[in-house]
Amino acid sequence: MLGFVGLASGAIVTHVSHAQRADSSGCPSPSGQEVVRRIRLPGKAGFPLLTNKSLWITIQSLNPRGHGRLARIDPKAGRAHVFPLPVATSRLAYGFGSLWVSGDGKVVRVNARSGRVMSVIRGPRMFGPAITATSDAVWVGGADIYPEGQGNKTLMHWIYKINPRRNAVVRQIHLSQTTALDFASDGRSLWVTGWEGVVKVSGSGRVLLQRRFDGVGWSIARTPGAVWVTQPFSGNRRGKPQRPAHRLLRIATSGPNRVTRIPLGVPPGDISAAAGIVWVGPFVGLNAGLTRLDATLTPPTLTYVADLIPTRLAAFPDGTWAAERDTHMISEIC
Numbered sequence: 001m002l003g004f005v006g007l008a009s010g011a012i013v014t015h016v017s018h019a020q021r022a023d024s025s026g027c028p029s030p031s032g033q034e035v036v037r038r039i040r041l042p043g044k045a046g047f048p049l050l051t052n053k054s055l056w057i058t059i060q061s062l063n064p065r066g067h068g069r070l071a072r073i074d075p076k077a078g079r080a081h082v083f084p085l086p087v088a089t090s091r092l093a094y095g096f097g098s099l100w101v102s103g104d105g106k107v108v109r110v111n112a113r114s115g116r117v118m119s120v121i122r123g124p125r126m127f128g129p130a131i132t133a134t135s136d137a138v139w140v141g142g143a144d145i146y147p148e149g150q151g152n153k154t155l156m157h158w159i160y161k162i163n164p165r166r167n168a169v170v171r172q173i174h175l176s177q178t179t180a181l182d183f184a185s186d187g188r189s190l191w192v193t194g195w196e197g198v199v200k201v202s203g204s205g206r207v208l209l210q211r212r213f214d215g216v217g218w219s220i221a222r223t224p225g226a227v228w229v230t231q232p233f234s235g236n237r238r239g240k241p242q243r244p245a246h247r248l249l250r251i252a253t254s255g256p257n258r259v260t261r262i263p264l265g266v267p268p269g270d271i272s273a274a275a276g277i278v279w280v281g282p283f284v285g286l287n288a289g290l291t292r293l294d295a296t297l298t299p300p301t302l303t304y305v306a307d308l309i310p311t312r313l314a315a316f317p318d319g320t321w322a323a324e325r326d327t328h329m330i331s332e333i334c
Contacts, residue, residue: 033333039075046059046089048313048323094133105126107162118167125158127143141179143156159190159192180194189203193229195236198217211259215235221272247268262293274316277295277319278293278295310325
């Protein structure tokens with residue numbers, strides 16, 4: 001049952017809590033936001049990704065470096081096929097018939113049909129976790145490495161373009177406007193968010209659009225006409241105090257390029273979107289549930305789904321998959 005709470009900066013907020021439906025036959029559920037399926041994983045849930053009809057997820061390694069696992073899940077059967085990887089896995093992207101997995105300062109290319117490692121790619125500097133595939137390339141961000149006491153000189157100001165035909169870096173770009181904490185692809189272009197801003201970069205590395213803000217852009221997702229950025233902290237990396245924030249930014253990508261700030265109940269973390277529905281999880285370590293935002297409505301509606309504590313999300317048109325915190329489970333919500 002939904003209960004109307006109020007209007008917050010142009011967004012209608014409601015709360016919802018549902019019992020799990022263990023006998024789920026699929027999506028959508030009657031409410032569109034129930035936990036309809038939970039699947040046990042062979043380890044702690046990492047970063048999920050949907051590719052066509054397959055659900056992939058990295059399995060967090062107990063070892064800090066050198067050993068990782070990637071799981072391909074059959075949602076109907078509830079089974080996982082696990083593939084070992086030569087890095088401690090971080091995030092993953094899909095493109096050009098392959099999965100691209102970041103970890104240990106490298107990128108591993110994996111055949112999406114067989115799970116076989118095709119290539120281990122190194123860059124001119126250590127890679128960080130942020131990775132995505134555009135229509136003609138794979139992009140990866142730099143690592144968070146910097147001289148002692150100089151966090152503003154982090155290597156995360158660098159982004160790298162990988163040519164999938166050569167399995168090699170073919171372009172490196174320094175972004176002064178932000179850091180590469182998260183990416184969203186847009187045709188051949190790339191959206192990048194991090195500390196103090198979000199930028200859109202062309203395939204050749206030209207900055208097409210930039211929006212500066214106070215604080216950090218932690219995660220980014222696209223819907224028609226907008227990009228959405230979670231903001232768990234204000235401040236910067238040059239000495240200005242970093243304080244918790246509770247904001248979701250909507251940045252228009254067409255028409256007037258204005259920024260709308262939507263207040264949330266807790267500092268936000270991961271974000272994912274599909275078919276105009278935006279899903280937002282809490283920041284790392286917080287005991288909070290999932291937020292669903294319907295961006296197809298004016299004003300958009302916010303609903304809080306409190307049946308689980310999500311970490312990473314992978315949205316699809318009817319709902320989202322959510323990796324659960326402190327468990328070996330991934331849940332389907334729709």
